[in-house]
Amino acid sequence: MTFEQIRTFLWVARLGGFRKAADRLHLSQPAVSTRIANLEDELRAPLFERGQGALVLTRQGSLLLTYAEQMLFVEEEIKQRVANSSESEGLLRIGASETIAQSWLPLFLKAFSEKYPRVNMDLTVDISLNLRAALLERRIDLVFLMGPISEFSVQNVLLPSFYLHWYRAVSNPQTDLTQIPVISYSSQTRPYRELMSELSRLHGPQVRVFASASLSASLKMIAEGIAVGPYPRALALPLLNAGRIVEFDAGIYPQPLRFTASYVAEPRSFLVEDSAQIASDVAREWDRIDREYSKN
Template sequence: MTFDQIRTFLWVARLGGFRKAAERLHLSQPAVSTRISNLEQELRVPLFERGPGELVLTKHGTLLLSYAEQMLFVEEEIKQRVANPSEAEGLFRVGAAETIAQAWLPEFLKAFSQQYPRVNVDLTVDISLNLRAAVLERKLDLAFLMGPVSEYSVENVALPPFDLHWYRSTANPQTDLSEIPIISYSSKTRPYRELMSELSRRVGPKLRVYASASLSASLKMIAAGIAVGPYPRALATEFLEAGKIVEFDPGFRPQPLAFTASYLSEPRSFLVENSAEIARDVALFWDQQLLT
């Protein structure tokens, strides 16, 4: 019996299938099947009930799972307290909402690379709805999204929020929200829903809203005088300094954007936990720099 067999068994049990475990472990499906078959032969007991649909643990498989989780926990403890982080290897899958990608994500990746120089990074930039699903499906190890994720299995590390400010083009002084379109985040996001609710009450049937998942494209549309909209000041700095847009007050300001670094708590990974702490520290420093 090898540690690789135990680790493979744990992921097959957690994900409910050989294919998903193969994807998680970056192995072929036959390799995963062989490891489980060899483990069952050595233990002389079946670990899974095989049939149509998701695999189900046998009584012996359930017992082994508890030991496997303990072994993986000890492995993580050794990595955290004994091993040199600079020698860690593997693939780290991180996702980020575009607000984060446009803000402090480069600084995070730099800090992460300094601590884990031999770990490869697979980066995904997407809306928070998709990032949340990817975390729960174990397709991402860590996600910076509009949170928190309300699932018992997810740990959420609070990150500094982004205040929203209204912007218009310097070339177009129109700020009457019943006359000029408002551009906002993707229609599948919480900021969009909250903004629509408030604007519907304040503006009424004359309301026109453009939804865009691209913050850079949205700010360019504002600079071109096509629309107005509320965005984080930190992301509008380039356009403000270039004199292309200016702030204005329509009489209300949307709620700040709340973000979290979210990840599954089990099986425990100190690399992921440390990365969430790195992200929090980087974000706090970046936020403080904006205030000075």
Template sequence: MTFDQIRTFLWVARLGGFRRASERLNLSQPAVSTRIANLEQELRVTLFERGPGTLVLTKQGTLLLTYAEQMLFVEEEIKQHVANPSEAEGLFRIGASETVAQAWLPAFLQAFSGTYPRVNIDLTVDISGNLRSGLLNRQLDLAFLMGPISEFTVKNIALPRFDLHWYKSTNNSQTDLARIPVISYARQTRPYQELISELSHRIGPQVRVYSSASLSASLRMIAAGMAVGPYPRTLARDLLRTNEIEEFDPGFTPQPLEFTASYLGEPRSYLSETGAEMGREVALKWAVEQED
């Protein structure tokens, strides 16, 4: 019986299938199946009941899972407190919202790669709702998203917020929100829903609100005079620098965007824990630099 077999068993049990475990462990599906078969043969027990599209732990499998979780906890403690970070290996899957991606994410990736040079990074940039699903489905190890995620299995570390500012084209003097469309984040995001609620209350049902998952495209539409909208200043800096857009005050400002570094607490992952803390440190440093 090897530690790799125990680790493979844990992920098959956690994820409920050989294919998902193979993706998580960066192994082929036959390699995962072989490890489980060898483990069952050595222990002389059946660990999973296999059926059409289902995989259920047997009584012996449930008992082994308890021991496997304890072993993985000890392994993570050793990695975090004893092992040399530069020797860590494997695949680390990071998800980030576009707001973070255009702000301090490059600095984080540089810091993370410098600390863990042998760890391969798989990066996903998406809306926070999809990142949340990816984290809960164990398709991501760490997510920088609009949070927190209210699930007992998830650990959330608060990150610096992003204040919103209203922008319009420098070539368009129209700022009446009842007459010019407003553009916001994607329809299924919290900023969009909060903005719709506020504008409907202030202006009425005649207000026109566009939505876009591409923040850079949204700001380009503002620069073209097609709409106005509230966005973090860091996303608008290039267009502000070229004097294509400018800030204005329509009489109210939406709530700031709250972000968290979120990861699953079980099974414990020292890369997720240290990555989340590193993300907070990088984001705080970036926020201070923006104020200078």
């Protein structure tokens, strides 16, 4: 019995299939099948009930899963307390919303690379809805999204919120929301749904609303006088400083965008846990500096 066989067994059990485990471990499906078959031969016990649906653990498989989780926990403890982080290797799959990508994400990537110079990274930028699904399906290890994720298996680390302010073009003073379109986040996001609800309550159905997943494109449309909209000041600062847009009071005050660094807590990964803490530290320092800059 080898540690790699145990690790492979754990991921097959966790993900419910050989193909998903193969993708997670960066192995071929036959290699995963061979490891499980050899483990079953050595233990002289079936670990899975194989049928047309998802794999189901046998009684012996359920017992082994308990020991496998303990072994992986000990491995992570060793990495945390003994291993040199600069020598760590592997792959960290990160997902981030565009708000994060356009604010403190580059600083996080720099801090992470300095601490883990030999760890590769796979970065996905998407809306929070898709990031949540990818995390729960274990296609991503750590996500920075509008959270928290209310699943018992997910650990959420609170991050600084982003407050939304209304912007219009300097070249177009129109702020009547029944006369100029409003542009917002993607239609599959909470900020969009909340804004639509408030606009309908105050102005009825005559307000035109554009939905865009690209925050940079949205702010450029505002700068061109095509629309107005509520966005984080941190993202609007370049256009504010360039004198192309200004803030105004639209009479609607959206809720702050609340973010979390979220990851599946089991099986434990010290690399993921430490990365979430790095993100929290970077985000809070960035938020502190941004607030001071905004006051000036």
